[in-house]
Amino acid sequence: SQTIHQWPATLVQPVGSPLSLECTVEGTSNPNLYWYRQAAGRGLQLLFYSIGIDQISSEVPQNLSASRPQDRQFILSSKKLLLSDSGFYLCAWTLGPGNSPLHFGNGTRLTVT
Amino acid sequence: DQQVKQNSPSLSVQEGRISILNCDYTNSMFDYFLWYKKYPAEGPTFLISISSIKDKNEDGRFTVFLNKSAKHLSLHIVPSQPGDSAVYFCAARNSGYALNFGKGTSLLVTP
Numbered sequence: 001s002q003t004i005h006q007w008p009a010t011l012v013q014p015v016g017s018p019l020s021l022e023c024t025v026e027g028t029s030n031p032n033l034y035w036y037r038q039a040a041g042r043g044l045q046l047l048f049y050s051i052g053i054d055q056i057s058s059e060v061p062q063n064l065s066a067s068r069p070q071d072r073q074f075i076l077s078s079k080k081l082l083l084s085d086s087g088f089y090l091c092a093w094t095l096g097p098g099n100s101p102l103h104f105g106n107g108t109r110l111t112v113t
Numbered sequence: 114d115q116q117v118k119q120n121s122p123s124l125s126v127q128e129g130r131i132s133i134l135n136c137d138y139t140n141s142m143f144d145y146f147l148w149y150k151k152y153p154a155e156g157p158t159f160l161i162s163i164s165s166i167k168d169k170n171e172d173g174r175f176t177v178f179l180n181k182s183a184k185h186l187s188l189h190i191v192p193s194q195p196g197d198s199a200v201y202f203c204a205a206r207n208s209g210y211a212l213n214f215g216k217g218t219s220l221l222v223t224p
Binding site for chain 1: 115117119145147149154155156157158159162164202204210211212213214215216217
């Protein structure tokens, strides 16, 4: 069966510091991968999605970037964090654009101080 | 631009009664709709989905209804249980790769 791992679970970083959040999927190949963010009191906002290695689409211009160094690995990064980057970051995967649901990891709670 | 809207931020229901969570959307190209359940500090868990060619899908205590003309869908939970207390997100896709989510409705089921 497929599983998705995200780490770390929680992170406290000062303003201006770099960020690297990792996500890996096991038990499947060539998944579509996604990064979402849930800010306080808000819904789930799509940040990036990838349908293959070196194929990454950005949905919201911002202080973050994403990379997919391997088929089942998705990384969310920032060179310099802002206070507004605080939130709950969720990685997700699915197979194909058809009628299949996204499956989410357990998320990373990021607090920028 | 919020294309998926959940206008009720919270809902309280007594155990054993029906919970009805509502969702409206603006994009007529959406053809696949989903409901997710989320507990604090966890990722959302897929609950139930419906294709735009249907108007109802049922899975145990959970039923999703779709009214395309009104661009409205709802999730019915019968009977409601205390373990159903969570935030419920409505989501929609337009044949692409990503889901558009609403802001969520916090459901509280009281004993």
